[in-house]
Amino acid sequence: MFDTVVFDTLSLAFEEADLLPETGAILCLRAEAVPFLMQLPKDRLTCQNSFKPDHDALKAAGFAVLPPEAESFPPAALTIIMPPRQRDETRALFARAMRDAPVGGVVVASLPNTLGAKTGEKILAELAGETQSLSKHKCRAFWAVKTEDWNAQLADEWIAFDTPQQVDGGALWSQPGLFSWDRVDAGSELLADSVPEWIRGRGADFGAGQGFLSREVLANCPHVESMTLFEAEYRALACQKKNLEGFTNWTSHWADVTKDAPKAEFDFAVMNPPFHTGRADSTSLGQDFIRAVAGALKTGGTLWLVGNRHLPYESVLSECFKSHEMLEDEGGYKIIKAEKPKRKR
Template sequence: MTAAGFFAAGPDAALAALFVPFESGELQLPANSRVLFLRARAGVRLREMAQPGWLCEQSFLPFADELGRNGLRVGEAAADEEFPLVLLLPPRQRDEARALFARALRHLAPGGTVLAAMPNAEGAKSGEADLARLSGAVQHLSKHKCRVFWSTPQPADVDHDLLAAWLALDEPRMIVDGYLSRPGLFAWDRIDRASALLVEHLPADLHGRVADLGAGYGYLSAQVVARCPRVEAIDLYEAEARALEPARLNLARAQRECGRDVAVTVRWHDVTRGLAQRYDAIVSNPPFHQGRANLPELGRAFIVSAAEALLPDGRLLLVANRHLPYEAVLASRFHDVRTLVVREGFKVIEAVGVRG
C-alpha cells in the first residue's frame, strides 16, 4: 500500500554536523573500523563514512529499515561489547538522552571517544553538560545550528555511580493508574487525552480478534481487555521497539485484573507497510507527526492499512485531532463513517463496512 520506508525521514542537520570533527581533522576514525552508532540515521554522509565494522542501532523501525536499505549493518551491541568510537544522536527528552549517554560510555573501549551531535534548539548545551558530568572533559564545535561534542575519558574520569543511575533511567517505570512506560515514548508519563476519549467510547460488544495500531506502551489495548469481555485476542503494533516491553507488562497486568486469558501479541512493526492478519476490529490513535513535522499522510496510511486488514463486517475506532483531514480517506474505504464525539480538540470516529 505504501512504499517501503515511506515515512523514514532523510538526514538532518545533526547527522551532517556529527562528521565535521573528522572533516576538520580534530578526530580520526579508528584503524580497526569498529564503530557503534546509537540512534543512527541514514544519510549520504553516513554512507560515505561507514565501513563494514560499523554497527548502527535504531529502535524506530522505519529508520532502522532505511539504514538497512542503505547497506548499513543494523543491530544491537552485545552487553559486553566495546568500541573505540561511539557515535550518537541524542533525543530531545532528557532522561532518555542521559540513558543513551550512559550506554555510550558502557560500550566505550579504553581510550575510546564518544561523539554526539544535537540541534541547538533541542537541548544541545544540556546534552554537552550531561556528557561532561559522566565523562569529564568535553570538547565541542558548532555547525549547521547544532552542537557537536565529544569526550575521550580516562577510566578515572568516568562517574560510575552516575552512569549506573542513568542507565536505570531507561527501565520501564510506573507512571499513572498502574501503567508502566519509559521516557521518550509518546505521552510517556501520562494517559494521552485523545486515547482516554477513545476509551470512553469503546463499544462493549467488540469481539474476536482486535488490533491496536500504534499501540505505544499499551494503554488502549489494556482498556480493550478490561472493557470488552468478548475480545479473545489482541495484537499490538508499534514501530518504536522501546515501547514493546512496557506494553507486554501492561497487558499482562490487564489480563490478571480482568481474570481471563486473552491471546496477546506485541509486534515491532511499521503499520504503513500493511498487516498480514485479518481483524474483527481495530482501534488506533495514529501518529500524525515525526519529530516536529506534521505528517497527516501518516494517519491516512494507518487508515488504509486498517481497512485492508479488517474483515468485511469489521470496524475501525479511531481518535484524532479535530483538524486532521481523515474524512476523505475514511469515506473512500468504508461505507459507513460517523463521528461519535468531538471534544477538547479531538474527534472519535467509527468506520464500518469495508469497501471491496
C-alpha cells in the first residue's frame, strides 16, 4: 500500500505535464483501489494486480481487471505503474509495460525518494532512453514516451529473468518478487525443523509462498493426510507446483485468508505470516492471519508458527487459543506452538 503523497505527486505530474490523454486506453499495473484511480476515466481504464486482496478490491470498486496470470497487456496510450518492492520484478514489470505500449505511448510511475525513486527512473531510462520527472512531497513521478529505438533487447533479458527458477543451490523453485525469493527463508527453515514428525491429519499452510513449508511437512511427516496451501500472490502458485512435484496429497488456493479462510477444517497448520502489505510494514496483518488460522482449525487443532522475535503475536495468540508456548528463540526468530482454538459463544 502506497502512501497518499505518492498519488498526490503523480496527480501533480498529470496536471503539469498533461500526461492524461484525451482519448485512448489507460492501463494501471500493480494497481490499488485508491482515490487516485477514481479521477481517471473508468471506461478507458484497465487494471492489473496479481495480489488477491488488491485484485478483489479493484473488482469490488467496479474497475476492469485483468486476470491474475496476465503478463501481456493491451496496448494503452498511457500506462501507470505502481512499482513493487523487489528490483528484478520491477524491471520486468517496466519491461512488459514498454513492450506492450504502442509507439508514442507514455509510461509513468511514482515512488517516494526513500523507496528507490531515482532507481526506478533509472530503470525506465535504461529501457526508454530519455525520461522526465517531477519531485514533490519527497516523492518523484517519472515518465517516458515509447519511441521506435527503445531498448527491446534489454526488456527481453529482464522479462526472461522474471520466471520460476531454482535458487539456493537448487533447494527451492522461486521467482523475483516473492518473499525471500532467492533463498530458503531462515525462519521457515527453522520452523520446518521444529515441526515434529508425528503430526497427523489434514494440514494447512497459510501464506504458503513457494510451498517450502508444505513440502517439508509432506516429506518428513508420514502421518499427514494432506496439505492445503493458501497464498495471496498468484505468481507463487507456479513455484508451488514445482516445489511439490512428486506429491499428490496437496491442493493450492489463490486466496486472501483474512477474508476467505474455511472454518474448522484442519487438524494442524504451519505458518510464517507476512508482516508487510506491498511496500508498507503491517504488524496487524500477521495478527489477522493468526485469527484466520484459529478459525480454520478444528477444536483440538494445533498451530506451528514462526515470526520475527520483535513481532507482537502473543496477545492475539492468547485471544485465539487456549494455550501457546514458545518452543525456540534463535537467530532473531521465535517458534510458537498454539493449541485448541477458542470459539466465540
